[in-house]
Amino acid sequence: xxxxxxxxxxxxxxxxxxxxxxxxxAGLPGFGGDSHPYRDRAVHAALAHRTANVVSSINFDQRxxxxxxxELILLGSVVGAAALLRPSRxxxxxxxxxxEARAVPDSVVLLCTVMLPVTVLVGLxxxxxxxxxxxxxxxxxxxxxxGLHLLFLGGRYPALQRIRPLAGYQFAExxxxxxxxxxxxxxxxxxxxxxxxxxxxxxxxxxxSAGTVPVLSLAVGVAVGGGVVVLLAQFLxxxxxxxxxx
Amino acid sequence: xxxxxxxxxxxxxxxxxxxxxxxxxxxxxxxxxxxFGVLLAVLFLVLQAPDVALSQVAVGAAVVPLMxxxxxxxxxxxxx
Numbered sequence: 001x002x003x004x005x006x007x008x009x010x011x012x013x014x015x016x017x018x019x020x021x022x023x024x025x026a027g028l029p030g031f032g033g034d035s036h037p038y039r040d041r042a043v044h045a046a047l048a049h050r051t052a053n054v055v056s057s058i059n060f061d062q063r064x065x066x067x068x069x070x071e072l073i074l075l076g077s078v079v080g081a082a083a084l085l086r087p088s089r090x091x092x093x094x095x096x097x098x099x100e101a102r103a104v105p106d107s108v109v110l111l112c113t114v115m116l117p118v119t120v121l122v123g124l125x126x127x128x129x130x131x132x133x134x135x136x137x138x139x140x141x142x143x144x145x146x147g148l149h150l151l152f153l154g155g156r157y158p159a160l161q162r163i164r165p166l167a168g169y170q171f172a173e174x175x176x177x178x179x180x181x182x183x184x185x186x187x188x189x190x191x192x193x194x195x196x197x198x199x200x201x202x203x204x205x206x207x208x209s210a211g212t213v214p215v216l217s218l219a220v221g222v223a224v225g226g227g228v229v230v231l232l233a234q235f236l237x238x239x240x241x242x243x244x245x246x
Numbered sequence: 247x248x249x250x251x252x253x254x255x256x257x258x259x260x261x262x263x264x265x266x267x268x269x270x271x272x273x274x275x276x277x278x279x280x281x282f283g284v285l286l287a288v289l290f291l292v293l294q295a296p297d298v299a300l301s302q303v304a305v306g307a308a309v310v311p312l313m314x315x316x317x318x319x320x321x322x323x324x325x326x
Contacts, residue, residue: 055297134296142304150311181251228309235316239323 021056050201051210052132059136059214061197067216068184071177078173078227085234104155105146119147127221131210137220144221145228155221157240166233169226183212183219255289262286272318276311285309 283306
């Protein structure tokens with residue numbers, strides 16, 4: 001295929017895309033209008049299941065199957081990254097670096113020490129109240145995993161390695177995904193649909209409400225927290241522990 | 247009033263995105279990417295999507311720049 005033909009194919013494709021895109025834009029409702037059919041139905045369905053946070057209701061109840069798919073995608077990408085980033089035979093482990101070699105400013109250490117418990121607490125809170133206030137398992141899990149890496153930022157990679165027995169986090173990730181599937185199968189058995197909301201709904205806006213939503217949110221939190229820790233660990237190991245080709 | 251807030255947030259996102267594109271050094275780019283992530287989270291918050299804003303702050307402003315930094319560090323060291 002020569003250059004002119006390639007430009008021709010690209011031009012045709014681009015022109016077609018431009019026409020379709022313009023047509024799609026012309027058919028969009030105006031910005032910030034009052035008519036939201038999907039919102040009305042979603043809010044109605046969320047209130048029927050006594051879920052205060054409608055977004056969580058969509059994620060973990062109305063469209064829980066999509067979230068399950070996303071969980072599996074995350075699991076797949078973490079496994080893939082771990083396989084790609086494993087130390088190859090041409091790499092060798094470096095001797096532990098001199099602790100004095102990389103001095104971190106005291107202000108950074110102080111900030112990390114103060115922020116570490118705060119971040120972990122916020123992460124737990126975001127997971128636990130996902131069905132009531134903005135947040136949920138995914139957001140809380142990422143916040144938790146990021147918070148732990150403040151230890152690395154504060155210059156204490158050995159401390160991070162101590163609180164990070166990787167096998168435990170790998171276990172957490174898989175157990176999280178498995179836990180997500182368990183209420184799903186229970187829903188299949190009791191409610192006739194995979195991931196049907198079969199638990200009692202409880203009282204609106206109380207901690208024990210919304211049926212399976214907080215359970216699934218917790219499962220996602222465990223899975224995402226473990227997954228992000230394992231993922232970042234592969235990058236950290238490559239960057240800090242192994243030296244390149246000999 | 248609320249339109250003005252949306253316009254300001256959109257303008258900040260545009261400026262932030264431009265800053266990421268014109269930054270050439272990947273290490274510095276990780277920092278501008280992090281700032282851009284925070285600005286995007288502000289836009290989501292202004293558009294009344296606090297759940298998305300939370301995800302954006304955690305992933306776009308913290309995890310992705312950290313992964314970029316570590317990857318660039320590994321590549322540069324191995325090249326030497």
